[in-house]
Amino acid sequence: MTAMQALRKIAPEPGFVLQEVPVPEIGASDVLIRVEKAGVCGTDQHIYSWDRWAEHRIHPPVTIGHEFMGKVAAIGPAVRSVRVGDRVSAEGHIACGVCLLCRTGEAHICEHVEIIGVDRDGSFADYIAMPEGNVWPLDPGIPDQYAAVFDPLGNAVHTVMAAGVSTKSVAITGVGSIGLMAIPVARAAGAASVFAIDVNPAKLELAARVGADATFSATDPGLVDEILERTNGDGVDVLLEMSGSGSAIDLGLSLVRNGGRAALLGIPSDNVNINLAERIIFKGLTVLGINGRRMFETWYQTQALVKTGRVDLRPIITHILPFRDFDRAFALMRSGEAAKIVLDLKGDLAP
Numbered sequence: 170m171t172a173m174q175a176l177r178k179i180a181p182e183p184g185f186v187l188q189e190v191p192v193p194e195i196g197a198s199d200v201l202i203r204v205e206k207a208g209v210c211g212t213d214q215h216i217y218s219w220d221r222w223a224e225h226r227i228h229p230p231v232t233i234g235h236e237f238m239g240k241v242a243a244i245g246p247a248v249r250s251v252r253v254g255d256r257v258s259a260e261g262h263i264a265c266g267v268c269l270l271c272r273t274g275e276a277h278i279c280e281h282v283e284i285i286g287v288d289r290d291g292s293f294a295d296y297i298a299m300p301e302g303n304v305w306p307l308d309p310g311i312p313d314q315y316a317a318v319f320d321p322l323g324n325a326v327h328t329v330m331a332a333g334v335s336t337k338s339v340a341i342t343g344v345g346s347i348g349l350m351a352i353p354v355a356r357a358a359g360a361a362s363v364f365a366i367d368v369n370p371a372k373l374e375l376a377a378r379v380g381a382d383a384t385f386s387a388t389d390p391g392l393v394d395e396i397l398e399r400t401n402g403d404g405v406d407v408l409l410e411m412s413g414s415g416s417a418i419d420l421g422l423s424l425v426r427n428g429g430r431a432a433l434l435g436i437p438s439d440n441v442n443i444n445l446a447e448r449i450i451f452k453g454l455t456v457l458g459i460n461g462r463r464m465f466e467t468w469y470q471t472q473a474l475v476k477t478g479r480v481d482l483r484p485i486i487t488h489i490l491p492f493r494d495f496d497r498a499f500a501l502m503r504s505g506e507a508a509k510i511v512l513d514l515k516g517d518l519a520p
Contacts, residue, residue, distance in 0.1 A: 170192055172190065173189070173294055173296050174187055174294065174492075175293065176233055176294065177233065178216055178229045178231055178233055181219065182219055184219075185217060185233060185293075185496075185499075197245040198247045198248060199299065199300055200245070200257075200299050200300075200301055201242045201296055201298050202259065202298075203242040203296055204237050204293075204296065205240065206515065207317060207514060208321060208509065208512075209510040209511070210236055211346070212287065213233055214499060217233075221439045226287065227287065231288075231289070232292075233286045234286040234292035234294070235261035235285045235287065235291050236320040237297065238256070238307060238317045239256075240257070241254060241304075245301075250304070257307055260303045260305060261286065262282050262283075263283045263303060264464070268280040277461040278461075285297065305468055308476055315475055318482065321350065322350050322480070322482070326467050326474065327459055327461070327463055329355050330467070331432055334358050334407050335359035336359055336361050337360055337405075338364075339405060340366060340396065340425070341355075341381075342367075342409070342418070343414065344365045344366075344372045344384075346485060346508050348372075348376075349375055349484075349508055350485060352376060352380045352381050353380050353481065357474055363381050364381065364382060364383050365381040366385045366421070367384075367412075373386065375485065387416070393423060404427075404429065407431070407432070408421040408429070408432065413435030415439075418437075427452045427454075428453050428454070431449075432457040485508050486508070490513065491513055492516075494512075498510045
């Protein structure tokens with residue numbers, strides 16, 4: 170097969186286009202993967218809607234998508250760790266391997282990182298080429314739809330583990346798919362209590378189902394007082410900020426006790442104004458910027474959490490749609506009706 174279908178951003182404007190493009194060529198140490206399922210991410214929504222973040226980061230034309238699983242279709246002559254037919258996922262951050270960060274165990278924040286579906290062609294396509302070192306062989310006990318979203322689940326795991334939630338009270342601002350995933354991860358990591366905050370009642374219902382001790386509408390005027398009451402008047406020990414909303418970031422920081430920790434994962438679509446003195450400096454907060462997953466410590470942690478059943482994604486994966494229904498997928502995300510959506514490419518491929 171020399172041609173394939175790929176979902177592309179072809180111009181600096183909203184929307185994607187399904188195009189026929191050449192199947193990627195692979196080098197000596199690359200792996201060609203036939204994509205079977207792919208997760209839809211909030212980053213993809215940024216690119217689809219063409220907000221200010223996308224305007225500054227994305228350079229069309231490019232194939233979108235960075236969450237996926239599939240089977241190895243071909244390997245380069247130097248590949249040794251995987252074979253044709255293996256069931257795999259892959260780390261979507263492709264690091265240079267030689268910068269200071271790569272050489273000191275921080276490859277997830279490589280100075281020259283390329284992210285699939287952002288900086289180079291991604292996984293919303295019949296096939297994707299990946300360096301062997303990025304390929305993650307999948308445990309046979311992990312279902313395809315879970316394997317397809319190891320990337321965002323890994324974001325949740327990385328955020329929780331970096332924040333150190335064991336025995337702590339935790340507030341999560343923004344319970345989209347990654348915020349929802351962070352709830353059972355935080356519980357598995359030993360959080361004493363987890364409070365979920367969002368503007369979407371359906372997402373808050375899901376948050377309660379997956380283990381939040383209490384849920385709050387972000388517009389509730391009594392929210393701060395109630396959380397203070399539940400934390401002996403101190404505020405929460407840890408904030409996990411998953412929304413990227415400026416107002417949610419400000420609210421979340423206001424909830425953290427003096428000396429607490431805030432882990433920020435959500436990507437704002439524009440600049441955010443924060444009173445640094447009141448929200449961070451005078452409170453003595455430790456603020457962590459979270460990007461991607463630790464390679465590959467987070468992948469091992471994520472696999473262990475799923476394999477042992479400590480993290481159940483069934484309530485969170487609300488839709489599995491045919492690949493060609495991508496516009497519907499983004500409409501469902503935009504309306505807030507969906508939590509996590511997985512696109513099924515296997516049915517769209519010729520045998």
